[in-house]
Amino acid sequence: MNLIKGSFYVFYQSYKRQYLIFWTILLAIVLFSIFMVLTLVDGFTVYLMVSIPVYVFFIIMGSKWLTNTFSYFIRFGVSRIQYAGMTGLFFIAWSLVTAIFTASLHQGIFFINRVLEIDYFTIFHPMLFIDSTLPFHLVFLFDFVILFFFLVSGLLLNYVFFQFGMVGGYTFIGVMAFIPLLGIMLKWYEPVFRFIGDQSFWSLCSVIGLIGVLVYVIVTLSLKKLSAIPV
Amino acid sequence: MKIQVSNVTKKYKDKVALNNVSFTIEGPKIVGFLGHNGAGKTTFLNMLSGILPTTNGELRVNGMHVFNTATVLRDICFVAETGNFQMEMTVDQSLKANRYFYPNWDEELARKLLKVFALPPKAKVKSLSKGMSSALGIITGLASRAPITIFDEPYIGLDVAGRSKFYDLLIEEQEIDPRLFILSTHLIDEVSNLFDEVLILNEGELLLQKDYLEWDETILAIRGSSEEVANAAIGHEVIYEQTFMNEKMAVLYLKNPVLNEEVKAERVSLQDLLVYLSKQQKEGYAL
Numbered sequence: 001m002n003l004i005k006g007s008f009y010v011f012y013q014s015y016k017r018q019y020l021i022f023w024t025i026l027l028a029i030v031l032f033s034i035f036m037v038l039t040l041v042d043g044f045t046v047y048l049m050v051s052i053p054v055y056v057f058f059i060i061m062g063s064k065w066l067t068n069t070f071s072y073f074i075r076f077g078v079s080r081i082q083y084a085g086m087t088g089l090f091f092i093a094w095s096l097v098t099a100i101f102t103a104s105l106h107q108g109i110f111f112i113n114r115v116l117e118i119d120y121f122t123i124f125h126p127m128l129f130i131d132s133t134l135p136f137h138l139v140f141l142f143d144f145v146i147l148f149f150f151l152v153s154g155l156l157l158n159y160v161f162f163q164f165g166m167v168g169g170y171t172f173i174g175v176m177a178f179i180p181l182l183g184i185m186l187k188w189y190e191p192v193f194r195f196i197g198d199q200s201f202w203s204l205c206s207v208i209g210l211i212g213v214l215v216y217v218i219v220t221l222s223l224k225k226l227s228a229i230p231v
Numbered sequence: 232m233k234i235q236v237s238n239v240t241k242k243y244k245d246k247v248a249l250n251n252v253s254f255t256i257e258g259p260k261i262v263g264f265l266g267h268n269g270a271g272k273t274t275f276l277n278m279l280s281g282i283l284p285t286t287n288g289e290l291r292v293n294g295m296h297v298f299n300t301a302t303v304l305r306d307i308c309f310v311a312e313t314g315n316f317q318m319e320m321t322v323d324q325s326l327k328a329n330r331y332f333y334p335n336w337d338e339e340l341a342r343k344l345l346k347v348f349a350l351p352p353k354a355k356v357k358s359l360s361k362g363m364s365s366a367l368g369i370i371t372g373l374a375s376r377a378p379i380t381i382f383d384e385p386y387i388g389l390d391v392a393g394r395s396k397f398y399d400l401l402i403e404e405q406e407i408d409p410r411l412f413i414l415s416t417h418l419i420d421e422v423s424n425l426f427d428e429v430l431i432l433n434e435g436e437l438l439l440q441k442d443y444l445e446w447d448e449t450i451l452a453i454r455g456s457s458e459e460v461a462n463a464a465i466g467h468e469v470i471y472e473q474t475f476m477n478e479k480m481a482v483l484y485l486k487n488p489v490l491n492e493e494v495k496a497e498r499v500s501l502q503d504l505l506v507y508l509s510k511q512q513k514e515g516y517a518l
Contacts, residue, residue, distance in 0.1 A: 006331025013324050014317040071314055074282050076332035077304030224299070228282040 003078065007086035008093070014068065015061065022057050023101075026050065030105075034112065037121040045120040050109075051143060054102055055150050058095075062154020066162050071228040084220040091151045091216075099144035103136050110134070130201050138201060145205045149212040152219070159219050165231040232258040232293065232306075232378045232411040234279065239288035241274050248274040250435040251288070258379070258411025261401065261425050263443070265415070265501070266432035267509040272415045273311075275432070276383050279413075280309035292379065305334060308377035310368040312384045318357035322350050322367060326374075333375040341374035347396060361388025369397050373404055381413045394418070398425060419502040429501065433508050438470065439484060447498055454480045455494040463494045471507040482507055 033046045065087065073083050109123050127134055127142050161169035183189040196204065234256040241249040249271040256262055266272050277283040278290055281297055281304045290297045297303050316325045322345070330336045345352060348366035350359075359367065365386050372380050386394045401412065402425065416422055423429075426443040441449055450470070453463050460472070460479040468484040482499055499507075 002331045006328060009324075009331065010317060010320070010328050013320045013328075015319075017319055068317070071282065072317060074304075075280060075309050075311070075315065076329075077281070077301060077307060078332070079281075079299045079301040079304065081299070082301060225284055227284065229277065 003082060004086060004089060006076075007073070007078075008090060010072075011069070011090045011094075018061070022053075026053055027105075030109065034109075034118070034121060037118055038116065045122065047122050047124060049124040050105060051102060051125050051146075054098060054143070055146060058098070058147050059150040059154040059157075062091075062151040063157045065151075065155050066158040067230060070162075070223075070226075074228040080223045080226065081220070084216075084223055087155075088216055088220075091148055091155075095144050095147035095151065098147055099140045102143050103140035106134055106139055107136055127201075129197070130204075141205060142201070145209045145212070149208050152212045152216045156215055156219055159222060159226075162230045163222070163226060168231075234379070234411075235289070235291045235294075236275075237289045237291075239275075239278070239290055240286050241271070241278065241283065242286045247435055249278075249432075252432075252435075252437050253288075254430065254437055254440050256411065256413070256428070256430070259405070259409035260427035261405060261412045261414065263416070263419070263423065263426040263429045263501070264413050264432075265419065265429060265505060266438075267505060270432040270508075271435045272432055273383055276309065276311075276381055276413070276415060279379075280304070280307050280381060282309075305332070306377055307379045307381065308333060308372055308375035309381045310372040310383065310385055312387055313364075315368050315371065316356045316364070319355060321353050321355050322359070323352040325356060325367065326370070329371055329375065333377060335376035335378075337374045337376050340376075341370055344370040344373060344400070347400075348393065362386075362390060362393060363388075365389045366393060369400075373400055376408055377410070379411045379413070381415075383415045384417070385414070386416075386418070394421060398422060401425060417505075419505055420500065423501045431504070431508070438508070446501070449485050450482065450499050450504060451485060452480060452482045452497050452499045452503075453494040454478055454497070459494050470504070471511055473507075473510075 030048065030050065033048050037046050069087075070083065073086070074080070078086070106123060106125060109121075112118070113121055125134055125139060125142075126146075127139050131138055157169070157172070160172045164172075180189070183192065199207075236252055236254050239249055239252045240247065252271075252275070264272055264276070274283065278285055279292075279297060281299065284298050292303045292307070295303050297307075317328075320328065326338075326341050326345070329341070330338060348363075348370065350363055350366055350370070354363075356364065356367070365388055369382070369385055369389075372382055372385065386397060389397070398421070401414075404410075405412065414422065414425075423443070428441065429443050429446070430440045431438040439450075453460055455463070456477065457474065457479045460481050464481055464483055467486050470482045470484050472479065472481040474480075482504060
């Protein structure tokens with residue numbers, strides 16, 4: 001129990017500042033956008049997306065995780081499996097808290113729009129493809145799964161750089177970037193998007209969640225003999 | 232506390248950092264872990280603290296493998312030159328974090344040492360000077376009360392007053408709560424009197440392991456003509472030799488207390504020996 005408390009304490013204190021700065025800037029943009037809408041002349045519509053920057057932020061945080069924390073915790077006498085366990089729990093907690101906040105923010109913006117009768121301020125969320133009313137519980141669930149997935153994806157990227165150095169890391173990025181290009185060349189992006197669009201919300205979330213968990217398990221197993229000093 | 236190193240080798244892509252090293256260290260005591268730059272000291276200490284796996288061989292503490300064994304690793308506190316703390320955390324938070332991970336953490340001692348080294352508790356680690364970071368590392372090592380406490384160059388940037396405080400605290404802590412301290416340092420003259428035992432690595436191999444009290448009886452430098460020195464060295468191990476003008480000097484590891492020839496023998500300090508070994512290493516590279 002001490003390990004979990006200790007790890008949460010360290011993760012929280014280490015990442016608190018970046019997290020606060022990120023949200024301060026994002027909320028400032030949202031407030032400024034609302035202000036612009038209220039003060040500018042008619043016919044000007046503002047479209048905003050809050051979730052995508054949060055996803056990008058999380059993938060960046062994940063991509064520095066191992067480098068910033070792995071050696072530190074190993075020196076404390078934490079085993080690699082314990083470290084993976086602590087990190088996984090924190091990823092889940094962080095995704096949960098952020099998903100609640102993001103979903104609440106969406107609801108808050110809708111509320112402001114209704115109260116101030118703003119028609120020309122639209123907030124987007126990927127869930128719009130599934131339910132245009134953006135209910136709180138679905139936005140929360142979707143963001144929770146996606147945020148966890150992006151944290152884990154960032155962690156995987158960090159692991160590749162950590163273990164294989166710059167050459168291995170950038171080769172990995174190159175391969176990942178090539179796959180969608182290949183999809184365009186072979187024209188299988190259309191059936192892929194159609195397939196995704198045909199899926200229910202629950203099956204989509206389950207699949208993304210499962211992929212996230214699977215990737216996390218792969219990273220955990222790969223950590224077992226990993227040197228805590230990067231290549 | 233017993234550390235058993237059996238035929239440990241550590242290879243990197245193009246370099247052998249440690250080559251088939253074997254020794255045993257038993258505590259409590261203060262051990263000087265010494266060697267020239269690149270001798271393999273930090274590599275070994277990283278393996279002992281679970282940061283690196285060995286390539287071959289076994290590293291055990293009290294009979295148990297070290298790597299990935301949490302029950303062993305939590306009894307080891309490793310204070311490295313750098314990277315001991317999270318940059319965004321304050322001094323206070325860093326010490327608080329230690330509480331969760333070191334089972335014997337002494338909060339009272341940590342707070343007392345914070346005042347001794349005059350560290351600002353609310354300052355972030357990233358804003359600390361090198362000397363202050365070293366002081367924080369020293370506080371962590373001492374207050375951890377870990378049965379094996381390792382300091383790898385613990386006083387980078389620390390002024391002479393700070394280093395003197397550290398030596399006094401080390402002796403004091405060893406009196407109050409004896410443990411196995413392993414100290415790797417280049418400031419040998421300052422700290423050699425603290426050592427109970429000395430291990431010297433040279434080019435990835437163990438050169439010698441000696442109780443420090445026996446040092447003067449075991450390591451000697453002799454001077455004379457080439458023939459005189461060669462004769463005197465029979466039966467002993469030559470650690471280093473050099474010829475200047477017509478005089479040869481050899482540093483011997485005496486296998487028995489008797490020197491066969493009448494040669495001029497002089498004491499070799501620990502510092503001097505490390506200087507000779509470093510010169511030898513550089514000359515080797517030059518060749």
